[in-house]
Amino acid sequence: MKREPLVIGDLTAEIPLVQGGMGVGISLSGLAGAVAKEGGIGVISTAQIGFRDPEFDEAPIETNLRCIGEEINKAREIAPGGIIGCNIMVATKRYEDYVRAAVKAGADIIISGAGLPSKLPELVRGFRTKIAPIVSSVKAAAVICKLWDRHYQTAPDMVVIEGPKAGGHLGFREEELSHIGDLDYDGEIRKIAEEVRQCGMKYGKKIPVVVAGGVYDRKDVEHCMDDLGADGVQVGTRFVTTRECDAPAAYKQAYIAAKKEDIVITKSPVGMPGRAILNKFLQEVKEKRKPASRCRQCLEKCNPKEMPYCITDALLNAARGKIQDALLFCGANAFRAERIETVREVIADLM
Incomplete structure (x- = not known):
């Protein structure tokens, strides 16, 4: 049709x-x-x-x-x-x-x-x-x-x-x-x-x-x-x-490799919940804070000293293919790839 x-x-x-x-x-x-x-x-x-x-x-x-x-x-x-x-x-x-x-x-x-x-x-x-x-x-x-x-x-x-x-x-x-x-x-x-x-x-x-x-x-x-x-x-x-x-290719492969149970809800430093693929990075930030490498002026409301991790650092790692050290945002159906x-x-x- x-x-x-x-x-x-x-x-x-x-x-x-x-x-x-x-x-x-x-x-x-x-x-x-x-x-x-x-x-x-x-x-x-x-x-x-x-x-x-x-x-x-x-x-x-x-x-x-x-x-x-x-x-x-x-x-x-x-x-x-x-x-x-x-x-x-x-x-x-x-x-x-x-x-x-x-x-x-x-x-x-x-x-x-x-x-x-x-x-x-x-x-x-x-x-x-x-x-x-x-x-x-x-x-x-x-x-x-x-x-x-x-x-x-x-x-x-x-x-x-x-x-x-x-x-x-x-x-x-x-x-x-x-x-x-x-x-x-x-x-x-x-x-x-x-x-x-x-x-x-x-x-x-x-x-x-x-x-x-x-x-x-x-x-x-x-x-x-x-x-x-x-x-x-x-x-x-x-x-x-x-x-x-x-x-990057590694990011795409993370979607293909993901199973349904790997798709999780996580709390973002932005203050909103987000959906991402469970990996080493998400497991680590549950246990300890990851200080920002430097401030890249991404968010209007952000105090780098208080954030559990820098969302720019995490997303840049994703964009550069450093998959285990990254925040891998995805939709609920990513596991279907x-x-x-x-x-x-x-x-x-x-x-």
Whole structure:
């Protein structure tokens, strides 16, 4: 069954699929460009995006801001005319500068979570860049819609609903995630979609709703789009084990080797629960603190002296293939990976 395109204002993705933004260094220009080339929306994570640059250690933020444009340009070389977006966490130190850098570099859409992107409309004013908050509850959706309406007389261009099976940082309490099967999340998705619909009606536009978290195969896509009425899906974990993914080979193999019982919930220094693959690193940080090697200015609210470990150190190790000393973020279905595929094969299977 051919799916309808995903229409976001004057942007049209022929395939209603958004590739999840995964940092550090997991979804950069290689993966985003490949997805955009196939007709989906390719997304670059700006989290410590300049980590490979020789100037990164001395000037991390300035290097990151410069590398945003460089990665967007590389993705456009892979997919001329494709849709390229950026995932920017609200928790990022100097968040506003990251958004401005992405907008000036020509990002088609900014997808923003890990906090409420309350000022996002102001930061893109005067540009064609679309804006999409990530929400996990009807309360969060209502708050952001009302805030943007009251302060900026605008509404989201798209809304991403991220469920409890997603990878990385999660917008749920730890006790909720330990009883995932008991959560009536389909009901929450329907409530969020209705809230978004009402918001769009006020502005005379349809705001597409994209469902994320645990989308791994065609059956998941059919459930989200046919049963729940979503306009599209966001997929992250499934793209990690593709040839085009920017992650190192050892990272991809960790997914392939993982068993269901290896996928665990861990408390991140960010203050949110996260989902990751159990390894030596996670076992060690349960028992003792791992001091930061140096501060690379990643999070707005961070006191390096109090953190159990440095999340940048842990994610940089993952991006560099030091798997046993790394935080290996993943979605709930990461254990289902069996082989390395191409982006085209994954999209064909999903759609």
